[in-house]
Amino acid sequence: MNPFDALIEAMSVAALETLDHFDLDVALAAGVEPGRARAWARLREVYFGVTKFTRKQRDAVRLARGRSLDELALIERRIKPVTDAGQRWGLRLALLGVAGGYAAIEKAARELVPAEEAPAVNQAKFGPSRRGKRTLHLTYDEREMADMEHAGRQGIDPSKPAAQQLADNLVERFFGDGGIPAAAPRPMxxxxxxxxxxxxxxxxxxxxxxxxxxxxxxxxxxxxxxxxxxxxxxxxxxxxxxxxxYRTQRLANGKQRDLARLSMPVCAFPGCRHGAEACEIHHVTAWKHGGETNVDNLAPLCRYHNRVNDDDPWRSVRGRIAMIRGAPTWISPGGVPVKNSDRGAMDQLFGYEKAPR
Incomplete structure (x- = not known):
């Protein structure tokens, strides 16, 4: 069997066998996209983990044989909003019994589990920098958004694509006449x-x-x-x-934060894309365990990952941050080091592309 055929078999007809031997740490260390790896880990827990619905689990394993990993993951995504565990098992078994492949399961899921739309809230999200560009996703009241679109469409050339003209017009209105203070990056x-x-x-x-x-x-x-x-x-x-x-005057109060952010430009947890400027500064060795507020013990973590990080290394459930070669590195519960970014100062200066095992 050639490698591609083996891959297809592992992800389709042998999907349950693949899940039975799945290891999240190994998958992350091998470069599997973290969201996909965690989805597979949840699948393994569903079909092979501990549950009080043992009979339903046995029935699910029987029905899942021959299903692909993507079909099984689709079922879990669609039933996730259901809070009652027993009801989830019933829906899972019903969807596992649907014939016709991925599209048929998706259609049945829409009928059995109507998508509940969460109430929209006003929010603005900035994406990471890519090739000198960043993305702003803005959700606001429709009346104000209609006014913004109207303002952006003033004077555009209908013979040319509107999207870029809209963006240019809105940015001009945003920054025109010095109304918005520009960010002042510090060259270092x-x-x-x-x-x-x-x-x-x-x-x-x-x-x-x-x-x-x-x-x-x-x-x-x-x-x-x-x-x-x-x-x-x-x-x-x-x-x-x-x-x-170092500066030509007394060190600034933000010195340690600056260095932590230079060492890791994003949240140090794998797969997280929060920029370091928006992160909290985390004590790698916890303060309660004697960790000091020194540059060699600080790392940027977003608010969420700063709270789920395992401060007690002997009780690692979600993994923890450690310093390896001067760079913040996530250590999985199984002891596998995974670094989130290779754009930090240590990589740029010394070429440390991968965290050592």
Missing amino acids: VLVPLPAFTRILAGEGDDVVLAMTDGTTMTGAKFLALEFGEELEVAAFHPAAGAVNL
């Missing part, structure tokens, strides 16, 4: 400490570098000698990671 230079230095000791807000010629100097003095006194420079050690952020 990332600098790897040369091989002839090593971290010797901490000294307040600075560090002392030991030189191979027998002398020592502070990190701030070293960077001033190398780059002058006008640049804002962040220093990174190839093993220890972020060292300090």
Whole structure:
């Protein structure tokens, strides 16, 4: 059997056997999209996990044989809004009994489990940067949105595509006449400490570098000698990671946050796309366990992942963040390290593309 045929068999006629041997940690480490991997993990729990509906589970296993992973995942997505576990099992068995493949199951699911639309709320969501562009998704009251669309359509050329003209007009109205303050990004230079230095000791807000010629100097003095006194420079050690952020004046209160965000530009949990600027700063070794507020113990985590992170490493259920080669890295409950982004300072400076196992 060639590899493609084996893949199709594993995802269709042998789907239940695949789920029986599924391991979430291995799937994530192999690069499977996290959302898909978690969906498969939930399927394994449904068909092989512990439940008080053991007879229904046996019937479901029998009916699921020959179904594809996508069909099984579709059923779980459609019955997810149902809160009663017994009712979910009944719907699951009913959909497993539908003949005709994916499309037939989807049609039956729409009839058996009408989609409940959540009430719309006013919200704005900004997507991650891609090729110099970002996406804004705005939900607001229809009257105000109609007014915005009307304003955006003023003066557009009907012979040309409207979407780009709408975007340009709205941005012009948004920023025109200086009405909206522009973001002011801080230019910062990332600098790897040369091989002839090593971290010797901490000294307040600075560090002392030991030189191979027998002398020592502070990190701030070293960077001033190398780059002058006008640049804002962040220093990174190839093993220890972020060292300090140096300025020509007293260090800013946000220094440690800046360095944590440079080390990981997004939330450190795999698959999360919250930018570091919108994240909370997490103590890798928890404060309650003696973790200090130092740059080598800080990582950006979004509000949700900061709360589900396992602060007790001996009781890992959802996984936890650890520092590996100076970069925040998620450690799965099975001990597999997975890094969310390779755009952090350590990767840019030293080429650490993958977290070591």
